[in-house]
Amino acid sequence: METKAVLFDLDGTLLPMDQERFTKTYFQLLAAKLAPLGYDPAKLVDSIWAGTAAMVKNDGSCTNEEAFWRVFSQIYGEASLKDKPYIDTFYAEEFNQAKAACGFAPAAAETVDLLRTAGKTVVLATNPIFPAVATQNRIRWAGLQPESFRLYTTYENSHYCKPNLKYYEEILQNIGFQPEECLMIGNDVTEDMVTAKLGMRVFLLTDCLINQSGADLSPYPQGGFQELQAYLRELIA
Structure with missing residues (x-):
């Protein structure tokens, strides 16, 4: 699909x-x-x-x-x-x-732009424990704008948190897509790769990998931004 x-x-x-x-x-x-x-x-x-x-x-x-x-x-x-x-x-x-406590990856904005240019809906599925104003600032720290996303989750507009699957189901309801029509990209095995249970495609970005449970990573497409962009270009070709 x-x-x-x-x-x-x-x-x-x-x-x-x-x-x-x-x-x-x-x-x-x-x-x-x-x-x-x-x-x-x-x-x-x-x-x-x-x-x-x-x-x-x-x-x-x-x-x-x-x-x-x-x-x-x-x-x-x-x-x-x-x-x-x-x-x-x-x-x-x-x-x-x-x-100042964060890094910066120019490839982040490049990757989002790649998808938007291809006509994909882009969502920021960040754990919604911050107010909108804080999330908007963190988006800007990453070299992006809040308007880059169809939806970004905040503590005002969300009723669940990661890794609760209902958090992701609420996003799907808001954007009007089925899990099989979506791809989740994240660095936390527990919080982000859990979406595979819903039927979403996943990609594990390993630059700042979090794998607190020591899970087997072999089932997941993975890598840094270079590998991610290659994966996305093949996906949208």
């Missing part, structure tokens, strides 16, 4: 990064932003992780945004909800300093 839509992961795929270094930098910046409001850095980090866990466990009964803030406000009290606009300004502004 013809591949009509291509889904990309972001962190470690279109945007090269060491996840641990990025997370450390991100939390340092956020803690500095919120310190004047009285947020203790250690408790704040624990609270962000607790909110993230709630999003990962989301059963679809609410958006990920709602799941996060429900937990955050349980920890800090309902009064903490008034700080949300202040936190949003962090993701629009200071968060951009975390770009």
Whole structure:
């Protein structure tokens, strides 16, 4: 069946990064932003992780945004909800300093452009644990624009997280394609290659490979951007 839509992961795929270094930098910046409001850095980090866990466990009964803030406000009290606009300004502004903790791959934009020129629908299937404004900035760090994608997942527009297959099913519903018409490209074996269970084609980008379970990689087409572009040219020929 013809591949009509291509889904990309972001962190470690279109945007090269060491996840641990990025997370450390991100939390340092956020803690500095919120310190004047009285947020203790250690408790704040624990609270962000607790909110993230709630999003990962989301059963679809609410958006990920709602799941996060429900937990955050349980920890800090309902009064903490008034700080949300202040936190949003962090993701629009200071968060951009975390770009320094990421790499850059010129081939990322080239690859997306290759597919768009071929008339393919391109989706950014990044784990939706960030607000839209943060995701838009991370897209720009990768040398792309939010408009490059038919859809990019954020905590506002998603009800599940990776590796829950319902996260991908929600994307398919939104873009109107069957799994067999789609290709998923990502660097995380657990979170991205799981789409093969739905019937999607997959490609494992190995530049920033994550394989925490030590899974056998031999079933997956794989390689760096050079191998990916060769695979895509053959696919769209």
